Amino acid sequence: MNVVITGASGFIGSALGNALQNTDGVDGVVGLVRNPKDELRFPTKAIGKLFENGECPGCFQGSDVVIHLAGLAHVSTGFSSDPLTEFRRVNVAGTLNVAKAAFAAGVRRFIFVSSIGVNGELNTAPFTENDQPNPSNAYSQSKWEAEQELFDIASSSGMEVVIIRPPLVYGPNAPGKFGSLVKWVGRGVPLPLGATDNKRSLVALDNLVDLILTCIDHPAAPNQVFLAGDGEDISTTQLLRSIGRAMGKPTWLIPVPMGMLMFGARLLGKTGVAQSLLGSLQVDISKARNVLGWEPPISVEEGLRRCFDLENVI
Incomplete structure (x- = not known):
């Protein structure tokens, strides 16, 4: 084709x-x-x-x-x-x-x-x-x-x-919110995000590409909606620490209570930014698994590792 x-x-x-x-x-x-x-x-x-x-x-x-x-x-x-x-x-x-x-x-x-x-x-x-x-x-x-x-x-x-x-897509040189997180960690900026207990679904670039490839000729795909994701959820605190490990850099996270962060964000008119960092957004990819027989080929940990291992980029 x-x-x-x-x-x-x-x-x-x-x-x-x-x-x-x-x-x-x-x-x-x-x-x-x-x-x-x-x-x-x-x-x-x-x-x-x-x-x-x-x-x-x-x-x-x-x-x-x-x-x-x-x-x-x-x-x-x-x-x-x-x-x-x-x-x-x-x-x-x-x-x-x-x-x-x-x-x-x-x-x-x-x-x-x-x-x-x-x-x-x-x-x-x-x-x-x-x-x-x-x-x-x-x-x-x-x-x-x-x-x-x-x-x-x-x-x-x-x-x-x-x-x-798809939810937030991450990969090598990813733009947007993920790219901003990488810059913060890379600069060694202390972040007040050491106590978030939210749950966020992400999708690695390689996983999203694999799902798209599955959909180009799968007989059960036509006229369907599929949610994409890695199949595992992670808090903002865990994500930042995982980015630091993948980059080989220390992550400086201050455990500020989430309620205090949200209060400060409202005062500064940054509620939307705070919600994207502190709120939960989970995705169920059961339909893609059951209808397409699709499984995300790589884990969050591997996806983050590939962000900084350019020899393995698709």
Whole structure:
């Protein structure tokens, strides 16, 4: 089969493209990128006006599977008075344009990497695919709306759609919150996070890539939603200590009570940041295990080790 990846130059896309080149049954891989000069280890094409109006001549011709990773993750402060409008423009309307162009070219399966934020940001019991969606911000809302649009296309066109909702993804040079934690530990900054007893589900880059690879041709995957994860949960305190061990650096953690940290965060207007560090977000990956027969190939410990062992990067 021939596979096309949107967002191929990104953190997940580049690793996925490299892995697909060594996957049995995959004859060709093409990455769609904004800048065709991006140095990747697989062929690329310019994405053109694909997001704006679905125009990208030849982007999907002869392709069997599209893996849609491209999207808008952040809206800069002051860029828009209504961030949801910007997220919808790219993550909803743009995704719809990509899917329609893929269907018109004869693509049979469309894999959309969404976000666990569709389920919610915090929980007291692990999220499952059967939970009522509860997006709490504009980004997650746009992902949820895109999922619904894709299933509408699937029902009317016959093109198979697979949705994957990952929690925080970590790996070598990971951006976002994980990258910030790595910087804090690497600089030896004392952190007041030595007494967190929360539970967070994460997914190693290699595990997410493996789940996507499973979904490209599994007969039970079409028109399903799957939650991704490592299959083991970890507190913020444990995560920071594990990052330190993987980096070979000491971790300076001060055991400040969580209630005191939350109180201080509210005073500083940083409640959202505090919740992402102190709150729990657990994911149940039983459906992927039972329906796909999938198991995360590596543990959290191994995933963190690979973050700093670049010889073993996909």
